[in-house]
Amino acid sequence: MKAQESKGTSRLLVAIAVMAAVAALALALWGCAPQATTTMAATGGDGETTEETAASSMYPDFTDRTSGNFNDTFSTTDMLNAGNRGCNACHEDLWDVMNMKDGYNHILTHVGYDKALTYQDCEPCHRGHTALTGPYLGDLIHAAHYGSKVFQEANGNCWSCHAMNSAGNQGDYQLVLWDDFYDEPALGGYPNIDGNEAEQAWVDSRGFFGGFINGMTQDAAPSIDVTLDQSITDHDDVFIVNNWGPEVTEKNGEPFSFDAVCSEENTVSLTGVKNPRSFTKAELEAMPQTEFTMALACATNGRGGSLVSNIPMSGVSVAYLIEQCGGLADGVNAVNATGYDGWQAFPPMNLEASTYTEDAYIALKYYGEDLSQDDGAPMTLVSLGNPGARQVKHIKSIDFTQDETFFEGPMMAESDEPSPSYPINGMWFQEDGVTAKVGEPVTLTGAVYSWNRVVGDLASVNFSFDMGKTWQDVKIADQVTDFDPFQWVTYSLDWTPSKAGKYQVKLQATDANGVQMKKPVTLFVNVEE
Template identity: 35%
Template sequence: MTRFRKILAVGVVSLALVALVACAPQAKPEPTPQSDAKTQAEAAEEPTDEPAALDFGYANFADESSGIYPENYYTKNYMNSGNRGCNSCHEDLWELVVDRGNLVHLASTEPGYGKNANWLDCQGCHKGNPFMGMSIMDSIHGAHYTNEIFAEELGGTCFNCHAINSNGEYVMWDLYRYSPEFGGFKNASAELTTAWMEGRGFTTDTIAGITVQSNMPIEVSKMTQDVSDKKDAYSASNYAVPEIDMSTWALKVTGVNEERSFTLEELQALPQTERVITISCSANGLGSYQIQNMPVKGVRVKDIVDACGGLQEGMQSVDFFGADGWGDVGFGTGSKMNGIDTILNELDAIVMLEYWGEPLSEFDGFPATIALPGIGGGSWVKWLTEIGFRPEEGYASKWDISKAAGSKLSGGDSTNINAFSSTEAWHPYGSIAINLGWMDPINEGETLKMENGKVSLSGYAYLWGQGGHRVGQLAFSADYGRTWSYVDVPETLDPYQWVTWTVDWQPEKPGTYVLYASAIDAVEGWQKVPTPITVVVE
């Protein structure tokens, strides 16, 4: 019987419930009587078990601040933009992830690539989807408003986290900050708005002081498919991490002419294949860090089938099952969803035994994980125990599976630039099938130095590379998506790896810019929502 650790139960997060555990209310000391025999200085030198008063360094909403934005009356006194959003108090949300009983975070590694976790990194999981994580909407509110420091000492209000859009609706500040509405108008860079600004004597492009540049001038400096450094790799589990007894572990193969089970040593004795594959978490947020391009080594499923004398007649689909129980629930696996031709030929799936030249870690699925190129990490069944071929018909690709479930995975011929000021509930897959992430800069408000009038920008683009899907173009905007500049991606690049890119941008002048970027699928079109970032150019 498989024993489970107390790790990652049902893939839920305790972030919301412990969001302010570090700032638990401290007891206020009573005044020291004048008649006390010891002075306060003497008492301070003596050891004590009482907790020391802490300076948390959190933003006080009553202290007006422009934050990373140009300091003016609008950003400081009206918007108080420096004291709003998760990262105004918590520089890196990962620091708040603390396990509490069965509330254990499914991701076990801190953000890679130098990124500080923000709300966009969290929202992809926490919509109350049992395949991903519990909803944190109400629990975050409860954690804040029952906290004495937030509610009383720091003057916390709804507007620390929220904004009100032009329709009078509450939206997340961490999205609204990228909206043209933050510039003062729905169309902050439009011609009529610019005329209004000039007529009122403004010398800035927007009331917030955000600099706007149309037809963002860019040129490609580098377009590669770099292998990730292992230290930047993410690890996540779907269910609890099982303890594997290697004296009894074996990989069972059914639906073949010679059904059998392979020990690890027998798998290692089969022909070994090496390739580089991108894995992106199936809950990776918009532009988030839960992605890596990694070198893997193992046995092709096709070679395992050959070692078993071929498939039984009539087999059409294949399932994968793991010791943690994942695979039985049917999330892309376990429900006859994988067509045999897709797995054996198009994807050429691998039973992965090594990555980065070493055995898989216990957390990453030792001794074996199924590697499915072009498919989100949620379908990469870890601690693999069975490969089962079935006579039932399977789907050709994850695109087909998701469309059958009614999911819209792309923006088609445009991207939704209005999402940042909208109450629209993003589907968890809204940034998964097609996604782009900033890598340099990677965090909000970074300062970029112009050299010879240019600034270097870099990042990644990724999509589910099945059925002819590939990253065909990248698009960039510095005027809230009113105009776009495009970069073509070579067709010769491997669709099962991410595209790492570097472009040189020529800003019109120094200033604070809100940049949008989007990957464009050669088949489906734009990613649903562009990936934003705010930068300061000097």
């Protein structure tokens, strides 16, 4: 009897200890989060009670739970509060919060397509937090938000921006950003459910339509018509990056003039050739000109990002210039290039020589016109099929050399350091929340591209309407005659929904080697009756 009483007492003590630990954890989390401004009763001079409340917030109140672009279910609304999470739940366009109060302007000065900037546009560059990239934002953003009265009055807390996952083994947990996780099949509590038919069947049997707790409506056999093309970008939609722009008057203690960087009198020199020499713009204009179009994408363009443009150009082949210099010097296997603003194609080490000996040009015109200062006047070095960092604006010199080690294209495809790399990528031209009607076609558009000097040529564009369980594959060769792998591929997708609900339409692209985007790009579509 005493033994039983002892066991019962022990169990009771353990239960009390567990409850105390849970309560302590809850209090700790409650204590570290900004607290809502409470309504306080105050007595006026006449004895009447007045209500003193916080000023209305410019942000949605985190405690006003909503499903946002998800179907309104207990899981998405009451549990996940999916509509109140992530950067764009509060900031409609992150472009509006990029204006700094001190220092130079942000290097990104223009984005096209009427697209709002999202976390995905910022993260790749700012994850590098080293030379040539932006600063690490974790501490800056946490301090700015937790020190913001507006954020506190909106009842903002950790889960306004973050989510929890448990990918891997039991006991493995990851605190992730909501914007990295919201369109994952794992959202809601089954970390390994993507592609796992047994888990999906179990979840479906428990009342979650289609096998996912996120509750998205699905269409495994969509009625679609897809047209592919390689249309050029409207000039106004070309993104602009100036590493050191017109506002910079001093750089590293030395005078700096953007006008001088862009001067029409500047020349471009070639070294590491048998007869090194410089060329004026006038001399280049007198040489044979090549017209071409290339997909120019920022090296740190994020997943689904809009920092990509398909630009018609003309200029002189670097291979032709090498011939004018008597060919490459003996033993040359590497190269680097420098602009008048000080930008170098790859400062840590040299690049393989073929970066600029093959399919590379000194571009003199965009859209049939002389380069503007933002384009990289007076001359820009471009390397087709390579990321934006290899395109050197205001080109000053191309320096071939011999090196024991140099950076090769495939190395970039295999590495996510210091910044994530998306050698195959795509975008929707629409924003999340597109509205459609049952039985009526809705047109969804966008583009895909690959750095085909890093990975392979694009082969197909792929769409899914059921959380990636099935895919509708559209082969590029079937629609695009004379396909140019150095350009992007635009798509126009006409979809006639057969059922109301909120969908995640997923975009994927595949190259000739079967390599795909690292993660599909999602567009939320709300289909009404």
